[in-house]
Amino acid sequence: MPPPASRERFIHSASLIALSLTVLASGIATLIPWLSPVRQPMDLVIPPVACSIFLGLLATLIRRPPWVAGIMRTALLTALVALAAPAWFFTWQAAVTPNLLLIDIYPPVTALFLALMVMVMIYLPPRPAFIAVLLCWLLVALPVLLYLLSHPQEMHTPRGADLLMAYGPVFILIAVLLPVQRGLTGRIQHLVSEQARMEIMVNHDPLTRLYNRRFGEQVLQDMLAGNRPGGVIMFDMDRFKAINDTHGHPVGDAVLQRVAQRCQELVRKDECLARWGGEEFLIALPGIDHAGLKLLAERLRGAITELTVAPVQQISASIGATLIQHDDTYTSLLQRVDQALYRAKQQGGNVVMW
Structure with missing residues (x-):
């Protein structure tokens, strides 16, 4: 950014x-x-x-x-x-x-x-x-x-x-x-x-140090207002409630921090990675095309799967992705990427849906 x-x-x-x-x-x-x-x-x-x-x-x-x-x-x-x-x-x-x-x-x-x-x-x-x-x-x-x-x-x-x-x-x-x-x-x-x-305090999430939802919403609205091409990725940690219930919230916080750190390494400076809420994250990607969006989504999925945070045995995320359309509104864009994320959850997680 x-x-x-x-x-x-x-x-x-x-x-x-x-x-x-x-x-x-x-x-x-x-x-x-x-x-x-x-x-x-x-x-x-x-x-x-x-x-x-x-x-x-x-x-x-x-x-x-x-x-x-x-x-x-x-x-x-x-x-x-x-x-x-x-x-x-x-x-x-x-x-x-x-x-x-x-x-x-x-x-x-x-x-x-x-x-x-x-x-x-x-x-x-x-x-x-x-x-x-x-x-x-x-x-x-x-x-x-x-x-x-x-x-x-x-x-x-x-x-x-x-x-x-x-x-x-x-x-x-x-x-x-x-x-x-x-x-x-x-x-x-x-x-x-x-x-x-x-x-930094106003625009960042204190746990993960990523941008918070307030700043992410502002970035999405600026992209739409400027009719800028781009895409959006939204991902949600799989079975995160079970991690908290089994290993405690400190371990769950550690998982979120490691996921945030790893994903931040994969996005560019002009791309906005925000903690959307709980175990859900959103990435606003100005100027990206379909091939780039698909490649990044798969890289994120693979990178999250490779993470290890003891004593959690497996970490994965369900990912939804979509390109911005010329007639998109803020609501329609979020609804479409949220639907893609929901379908990824229905597939059992650890998958990318469009």
Whole structure:
């Protein structure tokens, strides 16, 4: 069955959005210098190279979702280099070139720097995140701040004040918020875990760990509502009351658990095996054809017969199976598979009927 929403899926979706926006931002940064009357060589090199790398990382993430952690770390390193290179280059150029002001040539990357800080906090563990934030500040912000402090006439301009605030007090605020963000992340993870635990409790049978009837009914109704082809298998343990009466309910529970475990090994991830009630089980099988349904039903029958749970001498099940028809309703489908199961019982059990 499709897995429930998880933190991993959320991180993957968020990473796709973040990389897509980064590609867009770096693409715009690539275009802007070509529209400017004065072009700096650094502006013609760094943005297109960064855009190409981000685009490659985005394509890789789409094709290889499990690589999300490594991809995002590579993206963060690329962003750091793309921001650090102009910070050092332009401050050096302004420092050694007479009448050249940093506020006139420094690209508008302060917002990207702050965005990089936030991404570092999200994708790195607490201690590496703190080290990475400090490294980013040293490589990107420090040279600009040192230049401005040594050139008060530029620092007091609107552009200089903006750089001073972004790389100074705003950065400190973000660094202070790092522990708060980690606490919120931990709380969210706890809530997600609790939600997953509650979903397991609501949708699963406590004895066999299979899906319960409530969830099985929902799956059948979804299959019918979507007009999806498929089939249904329902099976009932033979002479199960005699097992309970002779050997006790703990032995009967052990038989159900072993049957559930063995049958679960034979069904696919997208198929729903549910404990329907007592010693009765149902399997919803989307996309299966007649040959596949027949093969699976016989494999289930044989696998159950081969099970041994001491001191029970023989374990078997009666099995009914049917394909979903185009005009089926929930009631008609269950009635048909239940009738097949009833005929299997009439045959003495340990048989498959259609």
